[in-house]
Amino acid sequence: ILYSQRQRPHPLQYLTVEPQLANQGPSERRMVTNEPSFVFTVLLSCLVLSLNLSFTLGFLPSQQVTGASPHHLDHLQQSNAYVRRLSNDGTRLFQTKEEDKEPSTEGGGGGEETMEQIQQRLAQLGMAWKHEIDFHSEEFRNSNIDKKSTRVPGCVATVHVWAIIEDDDNSSLVSIRGNSDAIVSKGLLNLLSQYLSTKTVEEVLALDASTITDQLRVRKALSQGRNDGIANMLQVIQRQLSSSPELLLEETADVEPSTDHLKTKVNGQTKKVALLLSGGVDSSVALHLLLRQGYSVTPFYLKIWLEDEMAHLGECPWEDDVDTCQQVCNQAGVELEIISLQDQYHERVMQHTLTEAAQGRTPNPDILCNSRVKFGCFLDYLADKRAGEFDFIASGHYAQLQRTKEASVFNDEDAADGGGGDKDNTEPVRLRRAPDPVKDQSYFLCALQQFQLQKLLFPIGHLEKWQVRELAEEFQLPNRHRPDSQGLCFLGKVKFSDFLNIHLGIKEGEIIDAFSGEAIGRHKGVWYHTVGQRKGIGKSLFPLATAKGPWYVVAKDPKKNIVYASNQYDEDVFAQARSEFHVENIHWIAGEPPSNNNDDGTTSTFQFDMKIRHGPRLVVGNLELLEDNDGIIKLAQKDGGLAPGQYVVFYDSDDANCLGGGIISERHWAKFLLDAKERRTSMNETVSA
Secondary structure (H helix, E strand, O other), X not given: OHHHHHHOOOHHHHHHOOHHHOOXXXXXOOOOOOHHHHHHHHHHHHHHHHHHHHHHHOOOOOOOOOOOOHHHHHHHHHHHHHHHHHHHXXXXXXXXXXXXXXXXXXXXXXXXXXXXXXXXXXXXXXXXXXXXXXXXXHXXXXXXXXXXXXXXXXXXXXXXXXXXXXXXXXXXXXXXXXXXXXXXXXHHHHHHHHHHOOOEHXXXXXXXXXXXXXXXXXXHHOOHHHHHXXXXXXXXXXXXXXXXXXXOOOOHHHHOOOOOOOXXXXXXXXXXXEEEOOOOHHHHHHHHHHHHOOOEEEEEEEEOOOHHHHHHHOOOOHHHHHHHHHHHHHHHOOOOEEEEOHHHHHHHHHHHHHHHHHOOOOOOHHHHHHHHHHHHHHHHHHHHHOOOOOOEEEOOOOXXXXXXXXXXXXXXXXXXXXXXXXXXXXXXXXXXXXXXXOOOOHHHHOOOOHHHHOOEXXXXXXXXXXXXXXXXXXXXXXXXXXXXXXXXXXXXXXXXXXXXXXXXXXXXXXXXXXXXXXXXXXXXXXXXXXXXXXXXOHHHEOHHHHOOOOXXXXXXXXXXXXXXXXXXXXXXXXOOOOOXXXXXXXXXXXXXXXXXXXXXXXXXXXXXEEEOOOOOXXXXXXXXXXXXXXXXXEEOOOOOOOOXXXXXXXXXXXXXEEEEEEEEOOHHHHHHHHHHHHHHHHHHHHXXX
């Protein structure tokens, strides 16, 4: 600064330029630098530097700052104190300073901190995190885990976490160490660590990973990726604790679900199970568990791959699958049977999928595959060709069934009448979520009926994915290292867009700004886009529009062949369209809606936990039943994309029961587009006036 004063005048000094010299050139201009102004300039500059330095030091951990301002160190310690209070009461994390000074009184209390304040404190907690993992330490080398098992999947950043059990008098507490290359992720590690520090191992294992950010009160301040990331952190911790040598784990037979109501023998006859074997690890483990429980098991491979139509698009997976199934059966000593359901699949699933896509909807073939093929056509096949031979159908789905009475043996009348035999002698079977929130597949089973559930077994539904993998190692399955399958069951390695291209082709049309009504791009078919889509739409937009993004697909009009998009998707104007919607074709697994008596005496409005799509995330919403199995849903928060044609699935808020589901309608987006058109008309009339 002093050097610059010699080279050119400071801006403040122009206040003292002599008037008669104001119009002279730079070389002739003589500045009048009075001493008080120069001193003031230097002091002001020093003050700015000191403020910047203090601001910087305020975000450094207290252990690494020497001579930092006590005020800023105290500010950082307060952040840690807030987390410790969360560990004590288990309910609150971030609160206002007024709440911190005085306990809230009845009828009063301040509000929660804003998103910006929460994110700031997470950054502070991240800077303060010091419990790093030393992978080369003797302590880590002597543990029963490796570096690979500490990696947290699905995180935005690279995150490793290590759970250590520490004995504390009469209980075992959990201590967390972790590494990350992102400050916010370190803050989440710090937050989670201090929240778990006062909990026993049993309490940590009982936590629901899908709702952990709600318990920590940080969901609203985090992106969906970071919300999923902290849920995955907890899952890794729970997995490590469950496999820790300090815990006395039960043997495999002890963790299997109770089957007292499902006797493997009746009158001396062993019950027979038809198992759907896919070649994956899950169904293979299910086979071995059933055999160990004493059932007589016949594995079936269902051939639904449409190789005649799509072989030129990619590799045919069913041959590899059959080969793997054969190896698994040879090891288990059972005979594999292969049946083809290609025609039935084409008629009941594929045609429906194409029809829905052509109408601009986003279908879910996997839900139809379960209800119409695996537990539909296959059940018909057994009833027709193998009547009375099998007592149950089993699969490797991650879901649980709760029975109160002995399930009846199905016969040829069961599948034919769709009623499941004598209803008076059987209690409804409840479908429940699996304990693994990521792998839970109850969403895909929401369209099943009671006559189907009465005949089903899900041998691995009570297990988490890592436990299934460990059992595969224990059983030394030939496919134990095979990766999980991805995508739709009938497509294999073929992309869904390529499948649509073959059957629906290309039909170009305009992409319209939902607010301005202007054309901003060209699409190749409404079926290639889905509501809520952001990824991939940019390549269809005009260059000028691309610069104004990000753009989201908000609606489609297949009759006019228009895709509507908006770059205001996160604004308040979309709040209602992203949280309130119509649902049609509601199906109840028990055959009727659950009993409901609200405080106001109404019985047509329900509050459920809901899944808008497959995954660990549950949202709270109210369902108001209308006529003809329709309804209106109001979610407690905005959703990322309410795509017509997709399913919304209902769960009991008090437990994990899957109650049923319905299909999202286009009506809410039609209303939004109509409102947007009226707004444009009103604006044009105003401009004209």
